[in-house]
Amino acid sequence: MKSESRLLIGAMVMLGFAASALVVIPYVQVANVAPTSGMKPYTSTELRGREQYISNGCLYCHSQQPRAASLAPDAKRGWGRASVAGDYAFDTPHLLGTMRTGPDLLNIGARQPSVQWHLGHLYQPRAYVPGSIMPSYPYLFVIKAQAEPGDVVVHLPEGNAPAGKVVVATPEAQELVSYLLSLDRTHTVREQES
Numbered sequence: 001m002k003s004e005s006r007l008l009i010g011a012m013v014m015l016g017f018a019a020s021a022l023v024v025i026p027y028v029q030v031a032n033v034a035p036t037s038g039m040k041p042y043t044s045t046e047l048r049g050r051e052q053y054i055s056n057g058c059l060y061c062h063s064q065q066p067r068a069a070s071l072a073p074d075a076k077r078g079w080g081r082a083s084v085a086g087d088y089a090f091d092t093p094h095l096l097g098t099m100r101t102g103p104d105l106l107n108i109g110a111r112q113p114s115v116q117w118h119l120g121h122l123y124q125p126r127a128y129v130p131g132s133i134m135p136s137y138p139y140l141f142v143i144k145a146q147a148e149p150g151d152v153v154v155h156l157p158e159g160n161a162p163a164g165k166v167v168v169a170t171p172e173a174q175e176l177v178s179y180l181l182s183l184d185r186t187h188t189v190r191e192q193e194s
C-alpha cells in the first residue's frame with residue numbers, strides 16, 4: 001500500500017512538472033508579447049478569410065513559421081526571415097502548422113501579391129504549377145454562362161476555364177485571398193523583439 005501511494009505521488013509530481021515546463025511557463029513567456037513593429041490587426045474580411053483557411057484544411061499542408069538559417073534553408077527558399085513571437089500577436093489561435101507538403105505561407109502576401117493568381121490557383125493549382133498535388137477548390141467558385149455586374153471573374157490561363165463559360169469567385173474565395181495577401185512578415189524586427 002505504501003509503495004502504491006508513493007507511485008501515485010511520484011506520478012503526480014512528474015505530471016505537474018511536465019505541465020508547468022511545457023504549458024504554464026511557455027504561456028507566461030509569450031502571453032503578452034507585443035506585435036512586431038509594422039504589424040496591423042487583421043480586417044474583418046481578412047478574419048473571415050482566415051476562417052476559410054482553417055475550415056478548408058490549408059494548414060494541414062502549409063506551415064506559417066519560416067525557420068532560422070541554422071535550422072532550415074527557409075530564407076534561401078524565399079520564405080522570409082525566421083519568425084518571432086510578436087509576428088503572431090494578432091493570431092488566435094496561431095496557425096503554425098506542422099506539415100510542409102506545400103511551401104510556408106507566412107510571407108505569401110509579399111511573395112505573390114496578385115489577387116488573380118491566387119484565385120486562379122485555388123480554382124485549379126495545376127493551371128499554374130504543372131503536376132501540383134494541391135487540391136483544387138471548385139466550390140469556392142461559380143461557373144456562369146455570362147458575368148453579371150459586380151462579379152469578380154477569374155482570368156485563367158488559356159484552356160482552363162470551362163468552354164464558353166466564366167469562372168466567378170465567391171465572397172469566400174475573395175476573403176480567403178484577402179487573408180493570404182495579409183500574410184506578410186517581411187518587415188525587419190528590432191533586436192529586442194526577437
Ligand code: HEC
Nearest residue numbers: 053056057058060061101102103108125129132133134135
Ligand atoms: C494536400 C496538401 C495541400 C493542401 C490541403 C493545400 N495546399 Fe496549397 N500547396 C500545396 C503544394 C504541394 C503547393 C506547391 C505547388 C503549387 O504551387 O501548387 C502549394 C502551393 C500553394 C500556394 C503557392 C505558394 C508559393 O509559394 O507559390 C498557395 C498560396 C497555397 N498553396 C495556398 C493554399 C490554400 C489557401 C489552401 C487551402 C484552401 C491550400 N493551399 C491547401 C499543397 C497543399
